[in-house]
Amino acid sequence: MVVFGNVSAANLPYQNGFLEAISSGGSELMGHSFRIPTSSQALKTRTRRKIAGPLQVVCLDIPRPELENTVNFLEAASLSASFRSAPRPAKPLNVVIAGAGLAGLSTAKYLADAGHKPLLLEARDVLGGKIAAWKDEDGDWYETGLHIFFGAYPNVQxxxxxxxINDRLQWKEHSMIFAMPSKPGEFSRFDFPDVLPAPLNGIWAILRNNEMLTWPEKIKFAIGLLPAMVGGQAYVEAQDGLSVKEWMQKQGVPERVTDEVFIAMSKALNFINPDELSMQCILIALNRFLQEKHGSKMAFLDGNPPERLCMPIVDHIRSLGGEVRLNSRIRKIELEDDGTVKNFLLTDGSTIEGDAYVFAAPVDILKLLLPDSWKEIPYFRKLEKLVGVPVINVHIWFDRKLQNTYDHLLFSRSNLLSVYADMSLTCKEYYDPNRSMLELVFAPAEEWISRSDSDIIDATMKELERLFPDEIAADQSKAKILKYHVVKTPRSVYKTIPNCEPCRPLQRSPIKGFYLAGDYTKQKYLASMEGAVLSGKFCSQSIVQDYELLAASGPRKLSEASVST
Ligand SMILES: Cc1cc2nc3c(=O)[nH]c(=O)nc-3n(C[C@H](O)[C@H](O)[C@H](O)COP(=O)(O)OP(=O)(O)OC[C@H]3O[C@@H](n4cnc5c(N)ncnc54)[C@H](O)[C@@H]3O)c2cc1C
Incomplete structure (x- = not known):
């Protein structure tokens, strides 16, 4: 195995690619990254297969879009401000939170902002849950999932x-780029022009692309979408009973539209196919993307999520007197005689008591740990329908820089893969001028989750052969694999099949002093990073609203959170 260390943002400008880009002309320096302004000629380029010579562009970062004036951003900002400006509690509540994914981190952050004392307990030795990542012996990072931050993520932004840390998001061109299965190695783009407002920029992008959909198909799809445009939110919610495939059939949308566009979208949104995914999920995403000018604009984090995103949240929590502990797995929720929470029992035998309790671990874990006497309460019984979907995240380091790729997220439109990116291009910390690291989401993964890593890599290579016909062969007679990491998540985000929406729980449970946070809980975004962060805010808001109740007659008397072994 060849060892090639990672390159930090600080030394990025001194790499070869930087010099090549400068010498190619037309580039401008933006801090540690730089961009070559997109020419109309470049936009027309549908494939990079035939581009010879060394890669010209190292890091095509686009300036951060103006997000601050959208209604959703302002609403999210005002919710954040409400915690900072809340009256300081006479005696801060000690709130015990299980799970340091984004939902638990967000809950702890906003409770700390409101003057309370969160104690965040994470089962594993790594922060982030589904955005967790690990460093291997060569110093290279591998992640639970390839993560994209959208403009339409107001609470995350x-x-x-x-x-x-706004400068840690690396914004990319406002485009969606799809591989063309019928033309191996070629891509088709939807480019959103910057000069047009929403939804015209999206409509323009769709109308301009004639490679994936024909005009009659586009018109039939637009007619099918009319009820959603007219009916608004009520219509969107009513479509939860139908799968994407059923909805397309009902609306008379040609099957090819589903095959060309919505298989890729369904797999990207929820790691499943359109015959399983609830249509509400697609409509929510389309709504967000079409209503905000920069809604579908994508950004990559500039490095590994635990250090680049989770640690700043932890530092903030600690600076306000909160606490975060790793290796603290909750084994049991112990109850008082009246059915309220007595304490969280940890696997090391210690118990943690607080004035309020938040469960921010995945729904599948919650169901395993639910006390028997709570199981028949409808609020908890409904959780049965929410089940995590399996997904696999694959990383392959190659012995060369692959040419047939973009500095962007790519929709593979292959049977086994969903989206992928060459992280050696898209992410500063993973930058490498000489070798590519492809990070690929392998989905649907139901049939693959128990297969060996080498089986998964073999299958991935067969798919890559079609995406890189000149550069990759499944037998490695072309690009060679230097190493790989496969991260399996048997239960990831909840599977958004039809009729799940009514089963998503509010953050305030019917048990006094017990709250839920997590991407699966009720909030208007999908099971996503935005959903997780917003759920944490709603959870904190409920606790702040319940202050008098919790302080006066909480499940425990107001006391310091105590630990006993
Ligand atoms: C492959 C993949 C790709 C993705 N891509 C995107 C994307 O591009 N954009 C996007 O917005 N979202 C994406 N997501 C979804 C996103 O990662 C999640 O929606 C979000 O991170 C969930 O956060 P959470 O806090 O709700 O749950 P989690 O992240 O699951 O956090 C739960 C935490 O609880 C901890 N825990 C579990 N049991 C216990 C216990 N007994 N005691 C204490 N702690 C416990 C876990 O270790 C974990 O840290 C992706 C997910 C995956 C898997």
Whole structure:
């Protein structure tokens, strides 16, 4: 195995690619990254297969879009501000939170902002849950999932601003780029022009692309969408009973539209196919993307999520007197005689008591740990329908820089893969001028989750052969694999099949002093990073609203959170 260390943002400008880009002309320096302004000629280029010579572009970062004036951003900002400006509690509540994914971190952050004392307990030795990542012996990072931050993530974008880390998002061109299965190695783009407002920029992008959909198909799809445009939110919610495939059939949308566009979208949104995914999920995403000018604009984090995103949240929590502990797995929720929570029992035998309790671990874990006497309460019984979907995240380091790729997220439109990116291009910390690292989401993964890593890599290579016909062969007679990491998540985000929406729980449970946070809980975004952060805010808001109740007659008397072994 060849060892090639990672390159930090600080030394990025001194790499070869930087010099090549400068010498190619037309580039402009933006801090540690730089861009070559997109020419109309470049936009027309549908494939990079035939581009010879060394890669010209190292990091095509686009300036951060103006998000601050959207209604959703302002609403999210005002919710954040409400915690900071809340009256300081006479005696801060000690709130015990299980799970340091984004939902638990967000809950702890906003409770701390409101003057309370969160104690965040994470089962594993790594922060982030589904955005967790690990460093291998060569110093290279591998992640639970390839993560994209959208312009239409107002609470996430506010969070970055509040932490002072806006510059850690690497924004990409406003485009969606799809591989063309019928033309191996070629791509088709939807380019959103910057000069047009929403939804015209999206409509323009769709109308301009004639490679994936024909005009009659586009018109039939637009007619099918009319009820959603007219009916608004009520219509969107009513479509939860139908799968994407059923909805398309009902609306008379040609099957090819589903095959060409919505298989890729369904797999990207929920790691399943359109015959399983609830149509509400697609409509929510389309709504967000079409209503905001920068809604579908994508950004990559500039490095590994635990250090680049989770640690600043932890530092913030600690600076306000909160606490975060790793290796603290909750084994049991122990109850008082009246059915309220007595304490969280940890696997090391210790118990943790607080004035309020938040469960921010995945729904599948919650169901395993639910006390028997709660199981028949409808609020908890409904959780049965929410089940995590399996997904696999694959990383392959190659012995060369692959040419047939973009500095962007790519929709593979292959049977086994969903989206992928060459992280050696898209992400500063993973930047490498000489070798590509492809990070690929392998989905649907139901049939693959128990297969060996080498089986998964073999299958991935067969798919890559079609995406890189000149550069990759499944037998490695072309690009060679230097190493790989496969991260399996048997239960990831909840599977958004039809009729799940009514089963998503509010953050305030019917048990006094017990709250839920997590991407699966009720909030208007999908099971996503935005959903997780917003759920944490709603959870904190409920606790702040319940202050008098919790302080006066909480499940425990107001006391310091106590630990006993
Ligand atoms: C492959 C993949 C790709 C993705 N891509 C995107 C994307 O591009 N954009 C996007 O917005 N979202 C994406 N997501 C979804 C996103 O990662 C999640 O929606 C979000 O991170 C969930 O956060 P959470 O806090 O709700 O749950 P989690 O992240 O699951 O956090 C739960 C935490 O609880 C901890 N825990 C579990 N049991 C216990 C216990 N007994 N005691 C204490 N702690 C416990 C876990 O270790 C974990 O840290 C992706 C997910 C995956 C898997």
């Amino acid at each position: 506010n969070l970055f601003g509040e932490l002072g």
